[in-house]
Amino acid sequence: MTDTRFDPSQADARWQRAWEEAGTFHADSNSAKPKSYVLEMFPYPSGRIHMGHVRNYTMGDVLARYKKMRGYEVLHPMGWDAFGMPAENAAMEKGVHPGGWTRENIANMKSQLKRIGFALDWSREFATCDPEYYGHEQALFLDLYKAGLVYRRQSEVNWDPVDMTVLANEQVIDGKGWRSGAEVEKRKLDQWFLKITDFAEDLLDGLGALDNWPEKVRLMQENWIGKSTGLEFSFDLSNGDRVPVYSTRPDTIFGASFVAVAADHPVAQGVAAGNPDAAAFIELCKRGGTTAAELETAEKLGFDTGITARHPFTGAPLPVFIANFVLMDYGTGAIMGVPGHDDRDFEFATKYGCPILRVIAASAEAAGDPMSEAETGDGICVNSDFLDGMSVEEAKAAVNARAEAEGWGKGTTVWRLRDWGVSRQRYWGTPIPFIHCGTCGVVPVPKDQLPVTLPEDVDFKTPGNPLLRHPTWKHTTCPNCGAAAERETDTLDTFVDSSWYFLRFASQPADKPFDRDEVAKWLPVEQYIGGIEHAILHLLYARFWTRALQHIGQLDFAEPFASLFTQGMVTHETYSRVVGGRTVYFLPEEVERTGNGATLQDDRQPVEIGRVIKMSKSKKNTVDPDNIIDTYGADAARWFMLSDSPPERDLPWSEAGIEGCWRFVQRLWRLFGQVGAGGAGADAGEDKALDRKTHQTVAAVAQDIEALGFNKAVARIYELTAAIEKAAPSASRSNAIVTLVHLVAPMMPHLAEEAWSTVGGGGEGLIADAAWPEVDPALLVDDQVTIAVQHMGKLRDTLTAPKGASKEDLEAMALASEKVQRSIDGAAIRKVIVVPDRLVNIVT
RNA sequence: GCGGGUGUGGCGGAAUGGUAGACGCCGGGGACUUAAAAUCCCCUGAGGUUUCCCUCGUGUGGGUUCGAGUCCCACCACCCGCACCA
Helix, strand or coil, X not given: CCCCCCCHHHHHHHHHHXXXXXXXXXXXXXXXXXXXEEEECCCCCCCCCCHHHHHHHHHHHHHHHHHHHCCCEEECCCCEXXXXXXXXXXXXXXXXXXXXXXXXXXHHHHHHHHHCCCCCCHHHCCEXXXXXXXXXXXXXXXXXXXXXXXXEEEEEEEEECCCCEEECHHHEECCEECCCCCECEEEEEEEXXXXXXXXXXXXXXXXXXXXXXXXXXXXXXXXXXXXXXXXXXXEEECCCCEEEEEECCHHHHHHCCEEEECCCCHHHHHHHHCCHHHHHHHHHHHCCCCCHHHHHHCCCCEEEEEEEEECCCCCCEEEEEEECCCCCCCCCCEEEECHHHCHHHHHHHHHHCCCCCCCEECCHHHHHCCCCCCCCCCCEECCCHHHCCCEHHHHHHHHHHHHHHHCCEEEEEEECCCCEECEECCCCCCECXXXXXXXXXXXXXXXHHCCCCCCCCCCCCCCCCHHHHCCCCCEEECCCCCCEEEECCCEECHHHHCCCHHHHHHCCCCCCCCCHHHHHHHCCECEEEEEHHHCCHHHHXXXXXXXXXXXXXXXXXXXXXXXXXXXXXXXXXXXXXXXXXXXXXXXXHHEEEECCEEEECCCCCECEEEEEEECCCCCCCCCXXXXXXXXXXXXXXXXXXXXXXXXXXXXXXXXXXXXXHHHHHHHHHHHHCCCCCCCCCCCCCCCHHHHHHHHHHHHHHHHHHHCCCHHHHHHHHHHHHHHHHHCCCCHXXXXXXXXXXXXXXXXXXXXXXXHHCCHHHCCCCCHHHCCCCCCCHHHCCCCEEEEEEEECCEEEEEEEEECCCCHHHHHHHHHCCHHHHHHHXXXXXXXXXXXXXXEEEEEC
């Protein structure tokens, strides 16, 4: 090896070519080896790869390469989540076609990914906007329809009356359309739904078996599914109607002081018909946000209908309100208000003067205590007739039993989970394969006519759904009767696309979505890696879709992802100045970081250093992976992604940090050049301490990689590197260096290949195909251990003892310590605690 | 608002209830060099002491324990999700 520096600008591409030519990362479905499916969430082709992608894919890549070295047949695919709104936005803003824009982005991002040297099987690549892919998706959708899991019903959307278009929640800002600024209305449309609620119980139960999912993701899903048990009963109204309500707290029924119904509840509609004020109030509720967050934080508003409801036990008349915080979608769309024991009811009652009654208290004596806030905790029933003295749980059961016995109510399970609305009134998505016929109704497109492809000739000059206004596309004939009919112009939610892509990666027949047997070979995914932002929707939908396919007999398993890992974001500090009262941000590459400040390169004047936050275009705190790779090569960038921060936490990018990684790449390169100095690699044993360190590191790094503790693996590699550098030349040292090449191979594959091809005359083949080093268990244990000696729990001395020394010996050694004796200072020893191989604590 | 998470030196972080700060970054000092880059060595939680050590210290306040960053209770701060962004 003559070069003193590793040059990634020529080595990276050379090894990437070598892997490609050898088909190194091609996954063979017929392999006899044990399989491992490593998957990172596929990206939306926004145009450029960002550091978050690099981090996500580097983690998966290290695992995939490591698994391969451990003898697994690894499937590590990549593709594109290519449908979605940004492409339509680009079409509107730049006058480009969504398809062309997307294809161009994919090409750019693919070449970016290739430069990082990921061990991907590119032969399985696809984009969800490929007619082949979405055609199969349409077929699956029809299968689910046939199984009764797809239906249509009316549902509300955000309607922008100026742009004449449906808006996503994120396009509604303070109740106004993001483009038009017009007040957003709620409008009812016929929409397609998937019956995810049929699987609510199963999706909930399934969480229990997902041991290798983060606890917090399981909890989030559990809360999302939101199983609750309560009582459903009806109030008799003074106008002769009956209104069913649902409550999870029937034990507090004697504390009910009002009844509230949702704005779109039939009772509300009935009142509005004869009362313009009520109608106006309902209109008010329809404006403003629809999201749960907005409803919860918005001021509680109500309209007193003048109607009263008869309390089922006391017969007392309770006022009936229309309220903005009651949701038609949840329960029965009506509630009994118990201000004493529900936060929202308390706020509402305070505002509208309803009585706040205490019906739960810590003890019977506290029954008369005043209430300054809602008390939602446990206690016993008071002021509650026959419930007095019962616990909350007893009272719930007692009220339910009484209601059922008397026939005016019944115990019910209610789910927060709602059916999945998949209709989108947009162009750039999978067309929903149905036809509307004047005589036959809604008719599925026959499978032999799939895919229903998107028309190419569309314009985005006017707002609204281009499919709806396309001159010819929607006109067709009914497959049933042959009469003129119209195509469905809604497209599918892009979450449908990402609910089965992992199946298509595993198996790609031309004539069907996937082959059941081939899928069974690869699935479930051993390790799925992605952002926490997908903790609920994507992961829940994918779990549902898999169950739905199992239900209709197309799959043999229910859970697609055996292990899940959610990685943190890549963050960066921000650089800004206030110019004319406005904050102007600067890119890191425009800024020079000095000691504890920063200056703009253009004018040498200081800029303000802001908080370290998620990289975002608006704050300009982004770093382009291409620039980093141009400067430092792929391996330094990969190493940075793995160093320091635990993978589940945020990773702050810094120029100094990547410089450090670059120095380490070169440091390794110099060390790798020293194989053979002091003897050939075959005979270790000359340097027992180094042998031990080497084997301990191999075992620890393996363990860390398998637990995705990359930052710990990195720290151990630094330690071994330092130990080798300090060691005198020997066969042990040469062995250690060759081992080190293996250890870094999954993380810095280009450097490792370059070293492998040259060390000690050159290794056999590619190191990507090499086996992970064997560990000698005898070398994992040290024969000497350091014992901490404490007096009253405080460290006073340390001593070295043979491993496995007896408690008596350790105690004697500890008491012999001068420092310890000085600390004890003649006090009587009451107790000595000895933890073998760890510590001695003397208690006086 | 509801749900979830996080908090340890100047910074990122490490630590089966058992030596807090491994490892990296920044910073300081030195070696090499005509000089620089690169590289190598040493120091680097705070305070006291002055080369022997001592005291304090893991968001805050309590508690359990021989011993708490770790377990329990209460609080504070920040971050994420909330169903049409992906």
